[in-house]
Amino acid sequence: MEVLQPKLNSGKTADYVLEKDWSSHPLGPYEFWPTTLKCALNIIKHSKFPKLIFWGVDLFVFYNDAFRQSIGTEKHPATIGMRFDDAYPESKRRMRPVIEKVLQTGESSYFVDELVPIQRNGCISEAYWTFSHSPLMDEFGTPLGIFLDCFETTDSFTKTSLSRPAARDFKSLSDSLSQPVFATDATGVITYANSSLLAYTGKSFEELQSAGWEDIVPAEDLENVIDDWKDAVALKSSYSTEVRYKKHNGEIRSFLVSCIPVLDVNGSVIRWVGSSFDIQSLKDQEKEKDIFIGMASHELKTPVTSIKAYVQLLLRKYATNEDKLLANSLTKLDAQVNSLTILIKDMLDLSKMKTGNLELNKGQFCVDNIIRDVIDELALVHINHNFNYQNPDKSVIYCDKDRISQVLINLLTNAIKYAPDSYEISITCESTNDTLRVSITDKGIGLSKSDLEHVFERFYRSEGKNQATFPGFGIGLYIAADIVQRHNGSIGAESTLGVGSTFYFDLPISNPV
Amino acid sequence: MKNKHIAVLDDNKDILEMVKTILELEDYEVSTCNLLEELELLMITDKPNVIICDMLMSGEDGRNVCKTFKADPTMADVPFILFTAHPNAEKSCMAAKADFFLEKPFDITKFFESVSQAIELEQKLQTQAA
Numbered sequence: 001m002e003v004l005q006p007k008l009n010s011g012k013t014a015d016y017v018l019e020k021d022w023s024s025h026p027l028g029p030y031e032f033w034p035t036t037l038k039c040a041l042n043i044i045k046h047s048k049f050p051k052l053i054f055w056g057v058d059l060f061v062f063y064n065d066a067f068r069q070s071i072g073t074e075k076h077p078a079t080i081g082m083r084f085d086d087a088y089p090e091s092k093r094r095m096r097p098v099i100e101k102v103l104q105t106g107e108s109s110y111f112v113d114e115l116v117p118i119q120r121n122g123c124i125s126e127a128y129w130t131f132s133h134s135p136l137m138d139e140f141g142t143p144l145g146i147f148l149d150c151f152e153t154t155d156s157f158t159k160t161s162l163s164r165p166a167a168r169d170f171k172s173l174s175d176s177l178s179q180p181v182f183a184t185d186a187t188g189v190i191t192y193a194n195s196s197l198l199a200y201t202g203k204s205f206e207e208l209q210s211a212g213w214e215d216i217v218p219a220e221d222l223e224n225v226i227d228d229w230k231d232a233v234a235l236k237s238s239y240s241t242e243v244r245y246k247k248h249n250g251e252i253r254s255f256l257v258s259c260i261p262v263l264d265v266n267g268s269v270i271r272w273v274g275s276s277f278d279i280q281s282l283k284d285q286e287k288e289k290d291i292f293i294g295m296a297s298h299e300l301k302t303p304v305t306s307i308k309a310y311v312q313l314l315l316r317k318y319a320t321n322e323d324k325l326l327a328n329s330l331t332k333l334d335a336q337v338n339s340l341t342i343l344i345k346d347m348l349d350l351s352k353m354k355t356g357n358l359e360l361n362k363g364q365f366c367v368d369n370i371i372r373d374v375i376d377e378l379a380l381v382h383i384n385h386n387f388n389y390q391n392p393d394k395s396v397i398y399c400d401k402d403r404i405s406q407v408l409i410n411l412l413t414n415a416i417k418y419a420p421d422s423y424e425i426s427i428t429c430e431s432t433n434d435t436l437r438v439s440i441t442d443k444g445i446g447l448s449k450s451d452l453e454h455v456f457e458r459f460y461r462s463e464g465k466n467q468a469t470f471p472g473f474g475i476g477l478y479i480a481a482d483i484v485q486r487h488n489g490s491i492g493a494e495s496t497l498g499v500g501s502t503f504y505f506d507l508p509i510s511n512p513v
Numbered sequence: 514m515k516n517k518h519i520a521v522l523d524d525n526k527d528i529l530e531m532v533k534t535i536l537e538l539e540d541y542e543v544s545t546c547n548l549l550e551e552l553e554l555l556m557i558t559d560k561p562n563v564i565i566c567d568m569l570m571s572g573e574d575g576r577n578v579c580k581t582f583k584a585d586p587t588m589a590d591v592p593f594i595l596f597t598a599h600p601n602a603e604k605s606c607m608a609a610k611a612d613f614f615l616e617k618p619f620d621i622t623k624f625f626e627s628v629s630q631a632i633e634l635e636q637k638l639q640t641q642a643a
Contacts (some may be wrong), residue, residue, distance in 0.1 A: 195518060199636040298569070301598035305618040310622040313535050341618055357602055 013065050014045040016077050025081055027060060036138055040147065050152070053136065054099065055145040059084035070127075070152050072120040074460040090119045093189060100245025103143050107132040113153050115191055117209055126191070128154045174351050180245070180255070180276040186269045187382060188213070188229060197276075209401045216245050226350055229422055236269055245276065247441055253280035258271075290351040297348040302342065308337045335381050350458070350475050353482045360400040360486060364510055367436060368392050371427060374408040382416055385423045393429035395436045397511045410476040411440045411503045419444025419500065431509060439504040447495040455493055456481040480505070516542045517632055520561035522552045522578070524570035530616075532565065535621055536628070549573050556588055563631040568597035568606060576609035583610040590638040592631035 037055055041062060044051040056059065061079050065482045068076050079087035079362045088095070094116050098109050103345050118127045131150035135143040171194075174181040178451035180197035184190050190209050198205060201216055208215060217225050221244050232239040239258035244252050259274035315330045352358040375387045397404070401486035408427075415425050430437045447455060458478045484491040495501035519541050521532050536543045536555040544561060546552040555561065566581070568575040575595050582588040595606040596615035606614045612634060613627045 297600075298598045301617050302525055302528060305598065306527050308618040309531050309535055309621050309624070313538065316621070337618070345600065361601070361604070 001234055007050045013068055013077070013080070014041060017041065017062065017080060019279075020080065022081070024057065025449055026180075027055075027081070034144070036144055037138065039135055040145070044147075050150055052148040052150065053145055054084050054148065055136075059099065059146070062086045067150070070120075070150075071118070074120060074122075075144060088118070090117050090124050094185070094187060099146055102133045102135055102146060106135050106141070106143060108132055115185055115189070117189070125206065126154075126209065127152060151363070174480040177275070179278065181345060182274050182276075184272045184274075186271060188272070191271065200245065218244055218246055233269070236263065236267070242279070243276070253278055254283055255279060293347060293351040297344045300344050301341070304337060304341055308334070308341070311337055338381065346475055346479060349479050353479065358482070358486070360403060362398055362400050364396050364398055365404070366402045367397050367404070367429070367438070367507075368394050370404055370410060371429070371438070374405050374412065375427070376415075378409065378412055381428040386414060386424060387412075388424065388426040390426055390428045391430065393431050393436060395429075395431050396510045397436065397487075397507050399487050399507065400483075404507075405485070407480040407483050407505060408438070408440075411505075413443065414476055414503070415440055415442035415501070419441065424501075434509050435506050436509050437504050437506045439502050441500060441502040443500040446499050446501055447493070448497055452493055452495055456491065477503075516562045517542055517563070518542045518544065518559065519563045519565060519628065520544045520546060520552055520555055521565045522546045522549065522570075522575070523567040524573070525567070528567070537625070539625060539628075541628070549578060552578075553615060556582075556591075560588075561591060562635050563592050563594065563628060565594045565596060565628075568595050568602055569599055576606060576611070578608045579611050581607075590635070592634045592638070594627055594631055 018030065025211050030202060037053075040053050040055075044053060044062070044064040047064055048066055050250060051064050052067055053062040055062065060483035061082050061084055063071075063080075071079075075087065084099070085092055085096070089137065094114075098111075101107075102109055112130045113128045114131065116127060116129050116131075117124050119125075129150050130153050131148060134147045134149075135326045136145040174192075174194040175196070178196055180200055181194040182190055182197055183191075190205075190212065193205055193208050198208070200210065203211075203215060213225065214222065225241075225243055228239065228241045230341050238258065242254055243257045244254050246252055255276040256279050256495065257274055257276045259272050261269040262273060264270045291508045311330060311333045315327075315334060318326050318330060321327050349358060371389065371392070375389060379385070379387060412425065412427075419425070419442040424443055426441045428439045428441070430439070456477050458475055481491045484507070487507055489505055489507040490506040491503070493501060493503045519536055521529055521543060523529050523532070523545075523546065526547060528591075529547065533543045533545050544555055544559070546555065552564070552566075566575045566578055574595070579593050579595060582591070582593060587633070592612045593610070594613040594615060595602075595611040596617055596619065597606070598617040600616070603614045603616075613631055615624060615627055
């Protein structure tokens with residue numbers, strides 16, 4: 001590009017201004033134009049440096065011959081006298097805020113090697129400019145328009161930066177990655193896309209740059225993406241988020257996108273660099289796993305249904321049989337089938353919780369009845385344990401009765417499991433104005449402080465010398481915590497090693513006194 | 514008095530055999546159907562007093578079977594029990610106009626309770642019809 005040595009005769013553009021019929025233009029015929037504008041046009045006319053004028057609130061565009069070289073035939077002479085926004089829609093996003101600021105503050109702008117895309121030669125090209133806007137004022141200091149000195153540096157800039165070995169390495173490195181990589185300027189305009197991103201979107205770099213993220217992100221996700229972006233811009237901090245990208249074949253895949261800001265010496269963001277990791281197959285696998293668990297639990301339940309029915313049938317017949325071994329074995333068998341059923345249910349619940357599909361069937365229930373039912377049920381199986389129910393509470397809770405029963409069962413069986421040498425378990429209710437607390441206390445092995453912190457996490461099992469003797473998935477408390485949270489309640493535990501533990505949950509009371 | 518006749522539809526033969534065994538011990542007469550067509554034929558040849566039907570069968574949704582039966586005046590008077598290993602299906606089963614719902618695995622005491630409640634309901638429906 002030979003910007004430095006204009007070949008055109010100076011003044012040709014100015015002649016065009018004079019010859020044009022302005023009668024239907026908002027500015028009116030040339031002879032009625034303000035003197036300031038005419039003077040300004042005269043000043044830029046003969047300059048060998050590219051200059052533009054944006055006049056008035058509409059920012060009507062004028063330029064000199066030196067600038068003509070940078071724009072090609074698409075914009076000349078059509079853009080003379082056009083509104084800036086109509087003449088340069090591709091540059092609007094980058095330039096408009098700068099112009100506004102100059103008009104408002106009266107202070108000139110100055111940018112070096114700044115990317116401002118421009119439409120020319122049939123496409124939007126990535127062009128770099130060194131430019132300065134200065135206000136064009138009347139004698140009272142009122143800004144009437146903008147003077148723009150702008151010098152294209154695309155060639156020298158790309159030669160000095162992208163051709164540098166480091167920059168070349170960066171490009172080769174990012175092109176070698178199968179993950180889409182991009183860079184944007186401080187405002188989010190895409191300034192670089194690696195070959196993977198171009199191949200994925202099936203678009204050229206110019207297309208991505210002009211259409212922006214609207215072309216990559218599905219319309220329904222844009223708002224969220226912009227919100228995340230705004231937060232990161234405000235904090236100038238790197239961020240990571242899940243974003244869906246549109247593929248060239250119409251497919252939409254999820255990516256984990258990580259972005260980091262590149263700061264200048266003053267701490268201002270000059271560009272963002274981001275990479276995207278395709279997590280669609282992970283998500284698909286997760287989904288398949290959940291479907292599998294759903295099917296597996298359904299299939300497992302079918303034989304369990306038969307076993308349970310036959311065992312109960314035999315129990316009916318032989319529970320009072322003289323053969324104690326037979327009667328006892330059947331009772332044990334029945335209890336084991338029940339444990340198996342609970343394990344299968346837990347497994348399914350877990351996969352549902354992860355996918356957010358756990359449904360609640362809420363109604364108004366007296367918590368006292370729920371507790372009594374659960375104790376009766378457990379007392380049948382754990383005949384040696386003493387369930388000491390203190391301070392019964394008649395509060396009514398808006399809840400899923402079965403799920404709250406499940407919380408109680410999980411907490412109680414946990415207490416039974418981890419207190420193998422003690423048969424005393426107490427259940428206590430306490431209510432304040434709007435909250436009911438149910439506590440379950442055992443005299444078991446207790447939990448260390450570090451165990452307490454993790455006890456409601458998935459698959460967490462207290463590590464101790466007796467760990468092997470405590471069977472289970474380690475998901476009972478996780479499920480209990482999840483259910484309580486879904487009821488807008490909270491769950492917690494207190495414990496002393498070797499003394500025992502208290503697990504409690506708080507639930508909001510329906511009609512507080 | 515003739516023993517009450519119960520029809521069971523399930524795509525799993527083990528479940529059919531199990532249900533038949535426990536019901537017969539309580540002196541019910543039991544017809545097991547592995548296919549919907551068998552149940553449909555039975556409704557014409559030897560109409561049962563109660564129907565027990567699985568919800569999710571290969572190629573057949575028990576809820577649709579229930580809906581169709583309940584929409585047919587010649588069959589609507591037979592109490593319909595839907596049972597399933599699918600969790601949280603009670604709502605959709607009730608929406609399909611099932612009279613009773615049982616989750617698998619079930620407690621046989623609960624199972625017998627539902628069956629005798631269904632028999633009571635059938636008698637009520639018969640009296641109303643008469």
